[in-house]
Amino acid sequence: MREQRRSRLSSLSSAAAKRGLEVLLMDRRNFLQSALALAGAGSISIPGVSAFAEQLHVATPPMPDNSLFDSNEDEYWKQIRRQFIIPTDEIFLNNGTIGSCPLPVLKTVFETYYKTEALDPVDPEDWPIWGYFPSNEVRDPLAQFLGITRDELALTRNSTESNSYMANGLDMKAGDEVLISNQEHPSGQGPWRLRAKRYGIVVKEYEIPKPLTDASDLLNRINDAITPRTRILFTSHITTTTGVVQPVKQICDLARTKGLVSMIDGAQVSGAMRLNIREIGCDMYGSSPHKWLMAPKGSGFLYVRDELIDRMWSTITSGEWDNTAIRAERFQHIGTSNLGQLYGLRAAIEFANQIGIDRIEKRHRQLNDYMWSKMKACGAENVTSLDPEFRCAMVSVAVPPIPIHPLELALWSRYKIRIRGGG
Numbered sequence: 001m002r003e004q005r006r007s008r009l010s011s012l013s014s015a016a017a018k019r020g021l022e023v024l025l026m027d028r029r030n031f032l033q034s035a036l037a038l039a040g041a042g043s044i045s046i047p048g049v050s051a052f053a054e055q056l057h058v059a060t061p062p063m064p065d066n067s068l069f070d071s072n073e074d075e076y077w078k079q080i081r082r083q084f085i086i087p088t089d090e091i092f093l094n095n096g097t098i099g100s101c102p103l104p105v106l107k108t109v110f111e112t113y114y115k116t117e118a119l120d121p122v123d124p125e126d127w128p129i130w131g132y133f134p135s136n137e138v139r140d141p142l143a144q145f146l147g148i149t150r151d152e153l154a155l156t157r158n159s160t161e162s163n164s165y166m167a168n169g170l171d172m173k174a175g176d177e178v179l180i181s182n183q184e185h186p187s188g189q190g191p192w193r194l195r196a197k198r199y200g201i202v203v204k205e206y207e208i209p210k211p212l213t214d215a216s217d218l219l220n221r222i223n224d225a226i227t228p229r230t231r232i233l234f235t236s237h238i239t240t241t242t243g244v245v246q247p248v249k250q251i252c253d254l255a256r257t258k259g260l261v262s263m264i265d266g267a268q269v270s271g272a273m274r275l276n277i278r279e280i281g282c283d284m285y286g287s288s289p290h291k292w293l294m295a296p297k298g299s300g301f302l303y304v305r306d307e308l309i310d311r312m313w314s315t316i317t318s319g320e321w322d323n324t325a326i327r328a329e330r331f332q333h334i335g336t337s338n339l340g341q342l343y344g345l346r347a348a349i350e351f352a353n354q355i356g357i358d359r360i361e362k363r364h365r366q367l368n369d370y371m372w373s374k375m376k377a378c379g380a381e382n383v384t385s386l387d388p389e390f391r392c393a394m395v396s397v398a399v400p401p402i403p404i405h406p407l408e409l410a411l412w413s414r415y416k417i418r419i420r421g422g423g
Contacts, residue, residue: 152303169304181239245389
């Protein structure tokens with residue numbers, strides 16, 4: 001009975017989406033004109049509604065032809081810049097916190113809201129029961145983007161949620177150890193610290209040098225920190241603290257030889273560089289596509305290697321939390337979901353694929369090297385790495401004795417440049 005419902009929901013969702021697009025093409029003009037009329041009459045007060053509605057209404061600028069990238073990369077990226085509503089006099093350099101959704105993603109989000117809020121499905125068991133359907137139309141392209149299978153993938157709301165699933169998913173006894181780095185984000189430390197305080201596990205740290213100069217040195221530090229009580233190795237692919245790209249494949253290989261479960265916080269990776277989770281060889285991986293992939297806020301995912309799914313406890317529990325037959329899907333049954341955000345995530349994947357993740361990573365590394373060379377000339381100290389292998393989209397520097405916050409404010413107030421420093 002349940003499988004029949006799942007199949008019906010999937011087919012109805014697809015059919016409804018197609019019907020919704022047809023309706024939207026006819027109705028969006030009337031909808032936006034009504035919103036503008038209300039705003040003009042003073043019935044509602046939404047700052048910038050006229051300009052915003054107009055941007056959504058007009059055709060999205062065409063994507064540049066691939067041949068332009070081969071002939072003039074800078075011009076190619078200038079054309080890509082037109083896909084964003086960030087004002088042209090602003091320079092946004094804080095994708096490590098949140099990315100700006102490009103117009104194709106924004107349009108998908110609002111068009112999905114416009115259709116689904118009518119709440120008029122043919123089958124009453126379809127919408128709005130959004131938290132309990134497989135979301136395969138989103139999971140399939142995401143799984144392909146990540147190099148994994150759909151059954152190993154759950155859609156979450158961000159890395160914090162994914163990290164909490166990882167930290168609470170496996171049985172551990174008092175005295176068992178988890179090894180993390182000394183550069184973890186609070187959402188990477190917090191779930192383990194909570195479990196230590198509540199259940200008596202032990203959290204140990206290994207140090208990432210500032211700057212990182214040698215992979216073998218880092219691996220030796222990790223190896224030396226492992227004890228007979230260590231059960232799990234949890235670390236960041238790219239750290240938030242300095243933006244250093246850790247050699248996670250080698251780290252996961254080391255964990256496997258020691259019999260440890262490897263868990264990776266990849267909040268800063270998806271959309272920033274090519275990511276093939278299968279090649280990394282980790283047991284679990286979480287990320288926040290709302291950063292570098294520029295998906296809607298509240299977009300996240302959790303990968304669990306198939307062999308571990310049956311051992312994983314669900315952290316947020318609802319219907320079928322213990323139904324292992326649906327594999328990792330059971331970790332995304334969180335109650336009512338956000339369909340606009342989910343379809344926006346799919347649109348963000350399509351946008352990145354249209355550009356090409358290799359081109360995106362190349363651009364990130366080029367800009368990283370350029371920024372570091374200019375800051376070096378100003379006397380800054382690199383605390384990420386001098387080796388380009390260990391840098392991608394972020395580079396952190398120390399500029400003593402200037403504190404970071406006044407620098408952030410000055411760059412924004414004087415030059416409309418948005419940065420974020422790690423302290």
